[in-house]
Every structure is written in structure tokens, then in C-alpha cells.
Amino acid sequence: MLPTVDWQGDVIVMVDQRKLPAQEIYVRCRTAQEVARAIRTMVIRGAPAIGVSAAMGIALGMRRSTAKGTKQFAVEFQKTCDMMAATRPTAVNLFWAIDRMKRALDDFVLLGVQNNIEFLRRVISTSDFAAGKLDTGFLDRHPDVFSPPTNVPDEALLIASVGAVYDRPGGHRPPLQQTITDVWNSGAWRNS
Numbered sequence: 001m002l003p004t005v006d007w008q009g010d011v012i013v014m015v016d017q018r019k020l021p022a023q024e025i026y027v028r029c030r031t032a033q034e035v036a037r038a039i040r041t042m043v044i045r046g047a048p049a050i051g052v053s054a055a056m057g058i059a060l061g062m063r064r065s066t067a068k069g070t071k072q073f074a075v076e077f078q079k080t081c082d083m084m085a086a087t088r089p090t091a092v093n094l095f096w097a098i099d100r101m102k103r104a105l106d107d108f109v110l111l112g113v114q115n116n117i118e119f120l121r122r123v124i125s126t127s128d129f130a131a132g133k134l135d136t137g138f139l140d141r142h143p144d145v146f147s148p149p150t151n152v153p154d155e156a157l158l159i160a161s162v163g164a165v166y167d168r169p170g171g172h173r174p175p176l177q178q179t180i181t182d183v184w185n186s187g188a189w190r191n192s
Contacts, residue, residue, distance in 0.1 A: 004049045005056065007130055010063075012056050014038055017045045032061025032080050039087040039094070051093030052131065054084040058101050059130035063121065073120065077105060097132060104134045119145065 005014045012035055016025040027043050029035045035057030038044055044053045061080040067073035081098050088094050105120070122145040123129055128138055139145075 004046070005044060005053050007056055007127055010060075012053070012060055014044050014049075014053065016043050018042060029057070029060070031064075032057045032083065035060060036083050036087050039084070047091065047093035050088060050091050051097035054087070054094050055097040055101055055132045056130045057084055058098070059124050062124045065121070077102075100132050100134070104129065104132075 004017075005012065007013075010030070012029040014027045014029065016023075016027050018041075019025045027038055029038055035053055039050055039053055039057070044050055058077070058080050062073075062077055065073055065076050067076055081102060085095065085098055105124075123142075126142050126145065128134065128141060
């Protein structure tokens with residue numbers, strides 16, 4: 001038996017709660033639109049499950065984004081959030097999850113990654129982001145989000161350098177904002 005909702009590879013799998021208890025049927029959603037339909041048609045029920053499903057649906061939709069820049073990515077993100085919001089207009093946990101996803105994306109943009117769509121795609125592709133698990137341990141669990149591809153702009157090199165400094169083993173870790181400032185001021189990121 002699977003959990004009520006689960007992320008498996010590039011598919012979100014949900015127990016079809018309309019069929020319970022007589023049958024145990026699973027619905028496989030491959031797109032954000034399919035997740036929205038599942039929420040709207042009550043395949044998934046219960047406030048927490050609806051919220052988690054919406055967050056996963058947004059992450060799934062943005063994972064497949066073909067945006068060429070931050071503005072286009074933000075427009076796609078907002079449309080996906082609006083689509084999820086329209087599924088169950090009175091579901092408090094649904095809106096909590098959508099707001100949390102928006103805050104998570106805003107936090108990453110505010111940290112100076114607004115020009116690095118690949119970084120955002122790596123962040124959004126993590127299981128923790130999909131589950132809304134964005135806590136102080138996120139970078140510890142996913143240091144690979146700072147690994148830049150080849151031929152990257154200076155912004156991406158800066159982000160990778162911050163990740164390398166911030167992810168140093170051995171105890172004391174300065175506040176992230178201080179780490180960013182220190183790396184920027186050192187200029188070492190230009191030599192990465």
C-alpha cells in the first residue's frame with residue numbers, strides 16, 4: 001500500500017479516495033493539469049493531502065518549464081499556482097501550500113538567483129521542494145543544487161561558490177546572508 005500521495009520519478013501517484021473502501025485504485029498524474037483535475041474531482045481528499053498534492057503539482061509543472069528567462073518562468077509559475085487555486089477555492093491547506101511554494105521561490109530569487117533558471121529548476125526538482133520541506137536543513141540535504149553546468153554566467157559561479165563555502169564540513173556555519181556577502185567581496189567566485 002502506497003501513501004495517500006507519493007512522488008515517483010516524474011509522476012505523482014494518488015490513492016483514488018472516491019473508490020475507498022471498496023477498491024484500492026491509484027491515479028498517476030504526469031502533468032500539473034492532471035494533478036489539478038485530481039484535486040478538483042476529489043480523487044484526493046483531506047486538507048493536508050490536498051495541500052501536499054497542490055505543492056507537488058506546482059513542482060511537477062515547473063519542473064517541465066521551458067522558460068527562457070526569469071520573467072517567463074515567473075509567469076508560468078503564477079499560472080500554475082492559479083490553476084491549482086481554482087481547483088478547490090475554499091480549501092485552506094491548498095492555499096497554504098500555494099503560498100508556501102510562492103514564498104520558497106521568492107526566497108531563492110531574493111538570494112540573487114533571479115538570472116539562473118537552471119538553479120531554480122534544480123531546486124524545484126528536489127523531493128523536499130515538492131513536499132514543501134523548505135527548512136534550514138534544505139541546503140544540507142541538497143548541496144547539489146549549487147553545482148553549475150559548464151559555460152555558466154557569473155551569477156551561477158557565484159551561487160556555486162556560496163554553496164561550496166556554506167557546505168563546508170566541521171561545525172560552525174555562518175548565516176547564509178553573511179556567506180553570500182563574504183564570497184562576493186572575496187571575488188573568488190570569478191576564478192571558479
